[in-house]
Amino acid sequence: MTTVFEKTKGGGPARSQGIAIGFHGVSKHFGSTTALSDMSFDVRAATIHALVGQNGAGKSTALGVLAGRSPPSGGSVEIFGEAAKLSDPRRAHEAGIVAIYQELTIIPHLSAVENVFLGQILSYGGFASPARMKARFRELCGLFGVSIPADTRARYLSVADQQILEIMRGVQSDARILLFDEPTASLAPAERRALFRLMRDLRAAGHTMVFVSHNLDEVFEIADDITVFRNGQMVASKPAAGWSKGTLVAQMLGESMTDIYRRREASVPFGGDVLKARNVSVPGAIRDVDISVRKGEIVGVAGLAGAGRTTLLRALAGAESKATGSLWIDGAQHSWPRQPKEARRLGIALVPEERKTDGLVLGMSSSENIALPRLKGCSTLGLLSDATLKEATEAAAFTFGLNPARLSEPVRNLSGGNQQKALLARWKYSPPTVLLVDEPTRGIDIGAKAEILDALRLFSDLGTGVVVVSSELEEIVSIADRVIVMAEGRKVKELVADRNEVSLSRILSAAFDLEDHHV
Incomplete structure (x- = not known):
């Protein structure tokens, strides 16, 4: 019996042998900044391949190259042994590549079924067929082991269910390769386990997945192979069984886990x-x-x-x-x-677990977020001054290694680490x-x-x-x-x-x- 997981462009499981993705000397430049430099590594077909490294190491840029969002400046990419010109997302989609990002692309006001068939409407007699799409949606839910009401607007679904809709969309589009960028960042433990079960089912049916995560325990739980990036270069790539957490960190940073988690003693006596x-x-x-x-x-x-x-x-x-x-x-x-x-x-001040939803105002600048408890001190006649804000928050930002040059940027543009530094800088500014x-x-x-x-x-x-x-x-x-x-x-x-x-x-x-x- 053919399942949705077996229905892939180019033969599905027949592709389960060999190399799905080949990076050959790939480079990517953004102006004078080099994000990827002479990057070469392979991803085996029908495996889950993890990319790990520090922020700025090049992981997301590599996914961007594969997804057609960031065409390479040099080198070449092969998909199942054939040269691929991934000049835009449409070309990547034609090659059977779909990306699922941490920031989901679900359309909130559309229903669950409409989101899955976005851009790939099923028809009957030349006309869109809601009945066919709902029947296919129910089939997908059964195969994915979920129960999502077809007509419910996506905005009312959990993050986990929205993510599953994105994966359904990719599978329905005959994707051979699925790219996951920090897929578990917003998931509860039970939702993360469900996602991993789904990824294993997809792998068993011949799909290839590239997985980016900062959580090394997750990487070891789900990945078949691990590639380490550092400063835009590939430094090592081998099966997960050949790594330990300590050796992985050493390759990522050039230092050991002992150095990362070294004991930090108090430097002043405690008070009352x-x-x-x-x-x-x-x-x-x-x-x-x-x-x-x-x-x-x-x-x-x-x-x-x-x-x-x-x-x-x-x-x-x-x-x-x-x-x-x-x-x-x-x-x-x-x-x-x-x-x-x-x-x-x-x-009493709190730096919450969910910094994006409970701690930061994403549309505000970093300096506004830092000064939020005392914004009145940066205003004149009720008007905020960007120059005054930047000057007032620069010292706090610098204390925690947050580049003052980025203070005027919306805080949503910062990496997770820099967003956390902005929150900590807030309480340095307002102790x-x-x-x-x-x-x-x-x-x-x-x-x-x-x-x-x-x-x-x-x-x-x-x-x-x-x-x-x-x-x-x-x-x-x-x-x-x-x-x-x-x-x-x-x-x-x-x-x-x-x-x-x-x-x-x-x-x-x-x-x-x-x-x-x-x-």
């Missing part, structure tokens, strides 16, 4: 408690959690997914209206904040007493991770109390002076770095083995 919270509870999420942080101290909050880490930070930041508890700031007791603006008045940071390095390349961790230590060195949540336990171990471990909405253990208690094994043991905990 700047924040103390007792019996923090949010119905259905966390209960009776105690937490404190001293001046200049970094407190890590660790635990498995669903343990309540993010809810705790949101409660402290006034973003959980049903939160209860007792709160002291600098030794003075205060009513529990019910809104973020109330928490800000107390000196809080307590800084809450949720998943500070999510979606950020390995090189920028070290800079972000150094930035958190800088805040603590300046006397700010910092509370950080991270799913990357190596980050918690490398930076935290004290670690609170949570499980099932409760605080189950507290570990102190000065007593040599903070380690991966102790954190994991505390998170998994609840019956042995006595806090």
